[in-house]
Amino acid sequence: MVALSPDLRRRAAPIAGDRSRPARRLALFLALLLAAVAVVSLGWGASGTSLTRAVSDLMAGRELAAQDRVVLLDIRLPRVLMGMFVGAALAVSGAVLQGLFRNPLADPGIVGISAGASLGAILAIVLGGALPAGLAAFFGWHLVSVAAFAGGWLTTLALYRIATRRGRTSVATMLLAGIALGAIMAALAGLVILRANDRELRDLTFWGLGSLAGANWPKLLAAAPVMALALLYAPWLARGLNALALGEAAAGHVGIRVQRVKSRAILTVAAATGAAVAVSGGIGFVGIVVPHLLRLASGPDHRWLLVNSALLGSVALLLADMASRTLIAPAELPIGIVTAILGGPFFLWILLRNRGVLDL
């Protein structure tokens, strides 16, 4: 047939418009940057503990000072790890959601998914208090994580059903439905909070603002595996999301099982967002800023976008966390405020840049 026999084995010089090489280099750079930022972040803080002293202690074969051990291993390490996981989870959620809705403005915070996850977490905290003490202690943060996941999943599912008609997803409907769903979730959360006692209220306040301050090993161990699973699975969605950019029908024509990709993308977003919200509250805008910057830098190919989003999301959240720890030291600014102050204007900038291009 057509005089075009394929020669797939031979690797030729890179084709113009193929951005996989710069994207790969960017991934390497981001991985190194993340390692550096994580180390700095570990040494960063108000207490007198210094990472260099601790390292030189270790190198010299000395035991760590008790205070250094507590600060580094029990306070900062879980917090740094939590920041990395949460940042990666939020950024990847944003990238997957944007691919699913085929729109750069989709974000778990903006379309109400975080609100749904929050409602789940709040229900777990308040109603979990009503459980027999043994049971509640047994589930602990797992219960909150699972409830947040369920809340996020149901919200995403509802959002997708509402915004999609005959295989076409309307962006305007998605954003408006997201506002409505978010408001409903917030109202329900308010109702639940009215029933909360003082201890529960203290647990709840950080959801409104978003913070990594409560990070500790039990929370990390409850939420990190869920986020890790979602993060590891996300790259398997890449080809499907790339094809979806052509539209659902065309994605089906190139051999993608569209319904399967969509439902798995929704599950991935719900797991990542749910677990992140369960342990850190509503940290906004990471999911929209990070993928957008990466698309500008190395294109929208999801095979790189998802990996790089995880890396840059971690870096961004660690930097924001360091800012939140120092700006008004010795007090601490909730990290959600930092990301909103930086991310809000960025979101508006995307809107303005795309005015007339986005079909709203």
Add this chain to the structure above:
Amino acid sequence: MSLAAADIRVRLGRKEILHGVSASARAGEITAIVGPNGSGKTTLMRSLTGELACQGRVTLNGRDIAAMTPEELARRRAVLPQAAALSFPFTVAEVVRIGIEARGEPADALVPKALAAVDLPDFSGRLYQELSGGEQQRVQLARVLAQVWQPLDDGGPRWLMLDEPVSSLDIAHQLTVMRLAAGYAGAGGGVVAVMHDLNLTALFAQKLILMSGGRVLCQGSPEEVLTDQALSHAYGCRLRVNAVPDSGIWVLPHAAA
């Protein structure tokens, strides 16, 4: 080897759009689906591609497409969509790759060949969203060609299914695309195209399927289908078919009703 629909019915909501359509296309030919707006052309096309579930049977190279996996189907036929919107700033090269990489195969070698075939050899580094409508249409055609570039294990024909492939093109590029389709068919491939321009259709298609009101009014060679009577009946207006020496058949509209 053929692509055939046997008594297919399609319902969208409460309305039946196709009322028992049987039609077929042979590999090695261009088969055009023609008919007025709303006659069911696109619905028939979407049934033939497997996109739309329908009652009845659609067979591709003798196999029921309902029994084929999406990957099997994607190797055997590629579909050029009518609208070609893209949601993110992909480059032309990245768009052409999508169809091949969807099944995890390397695409490097095919991208320049497919772009050369649609007369856009130097476009691979350009951003798709910054191209004109006609250029985007040809990039999509390159993507579709690349998707079915590789011969099948069983040596069977591969199919191009084109939904209004020339609707946003200037006349020179309409000819580019139709010649490309003719070359594809000439090399043994199958081409099924939804067409509006009857004259272009008469020039290039070996078989026509004339749709009207969700049914096949008639199908056959251009000479058999493009008649005053059939066209006037299908389109509901007076049309005159003329045979012009050396150029085949021409359909002329009347100014008066």
